[in-house]
Amino acid sequence: MSEPARYPESHPQVEELTDAADSLAPVDAFDPVIEAYKKDVDRTILRENLKLSPHERSEKFVSFMKSIWKLREIAERERRE
Amino acid sequence: MTMPAQTDFAKAVNVLQAGQVDFIIVDGVAAILNGLGFTTYDLDVVYSRDRANIRRLVKCLEPYRPYLRGAPPGLPFVLDEATMRNGLNFTLTTSFSDLDLLGEVTGAGAYLNLLPHSKEVLAFDVRCRRANLDRLIQMKRAAGRPKDLEVLGQMEALLEERRTWQHTSPEDPQ
Numbered sequence: 120m121s122e123p124a125r126y127p128e129s130h131p132q133v134e135e136l137t138d139a140a141d142s143l144a145p146v147d148a149f150d151p152v153i154e155a156y157k158k159d160v161d162r163t164i165l166r167e168n169l170k171l172s173p174h175e176r177s178e179k180f181v182s183f184m185k186s187i188w189k190l191r192e193i194a195e196r197e198r199r200e
Numbered sequence: 201m202t203m204p205a206q207t208d209f210a211k212a213v214n215v216l217q218a219g220q221v222d223f224i225i226v227d228g229v230a231a232i233l234n235g236l237g238f239t240t241y242d243l244d245v246v247y248s249r250d251r252a253n254i255r256r257l258v259k260c261l262e263p264y265r266p267y268l269r270g271a272p273p274g275l276p277f278v279l280d281e282a283t284m285r286n287g288l289n290f291t292l293t294t295s296f297s298d299l300d301l302l303g304e305v306t307g308a309g310a311y312l313n314l315l316p317h318s319k320e321v322l323a324f325d326v327r328c329r330r331a332n333l334d335r336l337i338q339m340k341r342a343a344g345r346p347k348d349l350e351v352l353g354q355m356e357a358l359l360e361e362r363r364t365w366q367h368t369s370p371e372d373p374q
Binding site for chain 1 (some may be wrong): 209235236284290307321334335342349353354356357359361365367372
């Protein structure tokens with residue numbers, strides 16, 4: 120039995136997309152709209168998060184999502200009653 | 201936004217890792233692992249289109265009933281190797297969370313293109329790869345969606361803090 124045809128390792132458009140990625144604007148390119156949003160960011164939260172390791176950030180996120188689900192359950196229970 | 205029935209991201213990442221899938225976490229969860237204070241309801245990953253990797257991906261997800269998100273129930277959809285080879289990007293529900301499997305992503309290309317712009321970190325109790333913050337910003341900018349502007353402001357502020365603030369966790373690779 121012959122070997123099945125090997126599927127190409129990458130999609131035909133990968134080269135085009137690679138070029139597109141290389142031609143992206145620099146990450147710190149100035150955009151006045153983004154700047155307008157940036158000035159309202161609470162950086163104290165960002166600094167607190169930066170103190171944490173990625174693992175601690177994932178634990179904090181999982182814990183936060185659990186709280187959201189608990190609140191959702193409470194809201195649904197109250198709606199039913 | 202419709203909330204999924206489940207969002208167990210730790211389970212999702214652990215399933216992919218245990219299945220030895222080559223993947224990189226992108227978008228919201230990657231931004232959170234980079235330090236953003238943010239919430240999201242799905243896990244987006246760029247997966248390698250390598251044939252063996254697709255086989256591993258299909259095998260590890262099979263017990264968790266992957267199905268097309270937003271599609272009516274009862275469609276004859278099966279996430280098997282042929283489906284994955286014939287498609288590219290899949291937005292799925294599973295029994296653990298919503299999961300987006302991306303063969304390519306605007307502004308970052310495919311898995312191998314994104315690999316040099318990612319770092320392995322310990323998160324969700326396993327070692328996994330997440331896209332770097334600068335590439336996440338470029339991806340969001342390239343997508344050009346108005347709904348991303350607010351989060352882009354947060355991501356760029358985070359990038360500035362990472363560059364200038366001296367107390368970033370030593371376990372957080374730049």
